[in-house]
Amino acid sequence: MRAIQLIISGNPEVYGITALSLYVSVLGTSLSCVWSIPIAIGLALRSFPGKRISKGFFNAMIGVPTVTLGLFLYLVLSRSGPAGYFQLLYTPTAIIIGQSILVTPIIVSFSTSALESIDPDLRSLARTLGASNNQMYQVVIREASWGIVLAIIASFNRAFAELGVALMLGGNIANVTRVLTTAIALSTDMGDLPLSIALAIILLVIVVTLSVVINLLRKQ
Amino acid sequence: MMSLSRSALSRLQASILIIVIVVGAAVAIYGYSISMKPPRARLIVSTTTSLYESGLLDYLKTQYESRYPNYNVSFISQGTGLAIQTAMRGDADMILVHAPSSELPFLTGGYGVNRKIIAYNFFIIVGPKSDPAGIAGKNATAALKAIKAAGEQGKAVWASRADGSGTYTKEAALWKAAGFSATALAKESWYLSTGSGMTATLRVADQKLGYTLSDTATYLVNLKNQNINLANLVNKGRDLLNVYSAIADNPNNPNMTKSNFQGSMQFIRFLASADGQGVIAKFGMDTVGQTLFGSYLQLIQSQTDTLNTGVPVPQLVSWIQSYAFFSGSECPSQFQYQAGDLYGTATTTTQGSITALPLVQTAQLKRYN
Numbered sequence: 156m157r158a159i160q161l162i163i164s165g166n167p168e169v170y171g172i173t174a175l176s177l178y179v180s181v182l183g184t185s186l187s188c189v190w191s192i193p194i195a196i197g198l199a200l201r202s203f204p205g206k207r208i209s210k211g212f213f214n215a216m217i218g219v220p221t222v223t224l225g226l227f228l229y230l231v232l233s234r235s236g237p238a239g240y241f242q243l244l245y246t247p248t249a250i251i252i253g254q255s256i257l258v259t260p261i262i263v264s265f266s267t268s269a270l271e272s273i274d275p276d277l278r279s280l281a282r283t284l285g286a287s288n289n290q291m292y293q294v295v296i297r298e299a300s301w302g303i304v305l306a307i308i309a310s311f312n313r314a315f316a317e318l319g320v321a322l323m324l325g326g327n328i329a330n331v332t333r334v335l336t337t338a339i340a341l342s343t344d345m346g347d348l349p350l351s352i353a354l355a356i357i358l359l360v361i362v363v364t365l366s367v368v369i370n371l372l373r374k375q
Numbered sequence: 376m377m378s379l380s381r382s383a384l385s386r387l388q389a390s391i392l393i394i395v396i397v398v399g400a401a402v403a404i405y406g407y408s409i410s411m412k413p414p415r416a417r418l419i420v421s422t423t424t425s426l427y428e429s430g431l432l433d434y435l436k437t438q439y440e441s442r443y444p445n446y447n448v449s450f451i452s453q454g455t456g457l458a459i460q461t462a463m464r465g466d467a468d469m470i471l472v473h474a475p476s477s478e479l480p481f482l483t484g485g486y487g488v489n490r491k492i493i494a495y496n497f498f499i500i501v502g503p504k505s506d507p508a509g510i511a512g513k514n515a516t517a518a519l520k521a522i523k524a525a526g527e528q529g530k531a532v533w534a535s536r537a538d539g540s541g542t543y544t545k546e547a548a549l550w551k552a553a554g555f556s557a558t559a560l561a562k563e564s565w566y567l568s569t570g571s572g573m574t575a576t577l578r579v580a581d582q583k584l585g586y587t588l589s590d591t592a593t594y595l596v597n598l599k600n601q602n603i604n605l606a607n608l609v610n611k612g613r614d615l616l617n618v619y620s621a622i623a624d625n626p627n628n629p630n631m632t633k634s635n636f637q638g639s640m641q642f643i644r645f646l647a648s649a650d651g652q653g654v655i656a657k658f659g660m661d662t663v664g665q666t667l668f669g670s671y672l673q674l675i676q677s678q679t680d681t682l683n684t685g686v687p688v689p690q691l692v693s694w695i696q697s698y699a700f701f702s703g704s705e706c707p708s709q710f711q712y713q714a715g716d717l718y719g720t721a722t723t724t725t726q727g728s729i730t731a732l733p734l735v736q737t738a739q740l741k742r743y744n
Binding site: 173174175177178181182233234235236239242244245304308326328329331344347364365368372 | 391394398399401402404405406419433447449450451464465466571572574575600630631633634
């Protein structure tokens with residue numbers, strides 16, 4: 156089929172779109188880690204009033220519809236909106252910001268459970284051996300690191316495969332903000348089915364590969 | 376605590392490492408290629424799906440950026456109604472649309488300045504080859520009446536953009552001329568509101584063996600790509616005229632202070648220049664074997680109908696001016712701003728006796744409300 160040909164022949168449009176998708180989602184996920192992992196550590200290892208509600212909040216936000224988040228951020232980033240000064244709409248940066256917010260609940264929730272699943276006896280053991288609070292946290296984090304890596308990969312998968320945020324904040328502009336998901340939607344709309352299928356295959360291969368890896372990690 | 380055997384763990388680590396390396400490489404390569412290109416000035420044009428899906432805009436972008444390599448033109452293709460709203464928020468620098476009745480409020484509301492008519496062609500009513508409603512060769516209003524009658528008998532369906540686009544605006548106006556309200560008809564079972572772009576709506580009509588209103592360019596492109604199998608049934612008449620105009624954001628509007636006014640004016644000048652008009656007039660020859668957009672400049676200045684519609688030039692000009700002019704002009708002077716010589720060419724034409732000015736006196740002056 157022509158779709159396979161497009162992939163194998165190294166069609167620059169196909170590979171450009173794939174590279175941009177990877178770029179945007181990797182940066183988005185990494186950005187989210189900057190605040191999500193500290194939040195998860197705080198939620199798992201410290202106690203404070205409202206802890207249950209906070210955890211519940213992040214759990215609930217995992218499934219937020221991407222178009223809803225996209226619409227909200229669109230109004231914020233619009234030139235006539237509160238963050239309009241930065242003129243971020245229709246740039247890859249806007250998608251990166253949007254996706255980083257989208258995956259925050261995933262990283263937070265999964266990491267928090269990973270940290271909490273570490274045997275509490277380990278903490279007491281560390282204390283008994285004279286560890287300070289920080290050193291105790293380091294031990295727990297190191298033990299839970301696989302769980303945290305799992306969280307990061309799962310959230311990358313979500314960011315990579317989502318459509319709503321990329322479409323609303325990026326505008327699907329060729330060579331600027333056209334990622335795999337938005338390109339598939341556009342090509343199908345314009346009737347270029349071989350291109351849609353080629354892009355869908357690439358998207359599927361990457362997402363499935365990562366899901367397999369996630370499953371392998373989970374078996375730990 | 377559970378732990379994997381050493382070999383299983385290292386296999387896992389190996390696969391993770393490979394993934395991270397591959398992705399990291401992709402990111403690095405991409406980031407590097409981005410950083411190597413010099414930053415370019417950006418122009419955001421919100422526009423119709425019919426202009427975009429015909430392929431004209433991608434072609435214009437290439438032509439424009441080869442003349443102005445420091446510019447990056449981005450087209451947001453949404454449908455006229457949404458395009459105008461995006462510009463009203465200041466998220467686009469200019470609009471390129473085809474619904475004069477929607478363009479006027481954009482001007483009078485203080486959102487747009489320097490409107491310039493760029494091109495023209497005709498809408499067409501397309502439908503299944505079997506033509507169950509028997510509309511072939513009729514005029515638009517008679518055809519719509521026939522489609523409605525056939526629809527009520529269960530013999531035909533109609534696909535409508537129903538999205539505030541220029542095409543939908545024309546469709547609603549045609550239903551109104553036939554004596555019906557499009558919004559009331561939307562409740563009928565034979566009237567399908569797709570809420571989508573032109574190609575998507577054409578494909579719905581194609582799949583459902585129904586009729587729809589389309590611009591010629593998008594129809595021909597899709598026919599050529601064998602996406603649809605619909606026949607061009609109704610294509611004559613003044614009420615099917617389709618006129619494309621460009622309007623820049625008003626830099627004095629508080630929502631639009633960040634709009635790239637200079638960039639918009641430069642692009643509009645290009646579109647209206649002999650150079651840009653030449654590009655527009657030739658478009659389609661390579662892709663579908665005929666030209667798709669008539670050059671307004673060549674019509675006015677050289678009395679040439681680059682679209683070869685068969686309509687006599689003076690009549691075509693008078694049709695365009697009565698349909699798409701406001702108070703006798705493509706842009707009344709109170710909506711012009713730092714336009715320079717954008718509107719001055721009419722008095723300086725060297726050829727031909729028909730220019731915009733004398734015709735304004737003879738054509739009917741209608742103010743659109």
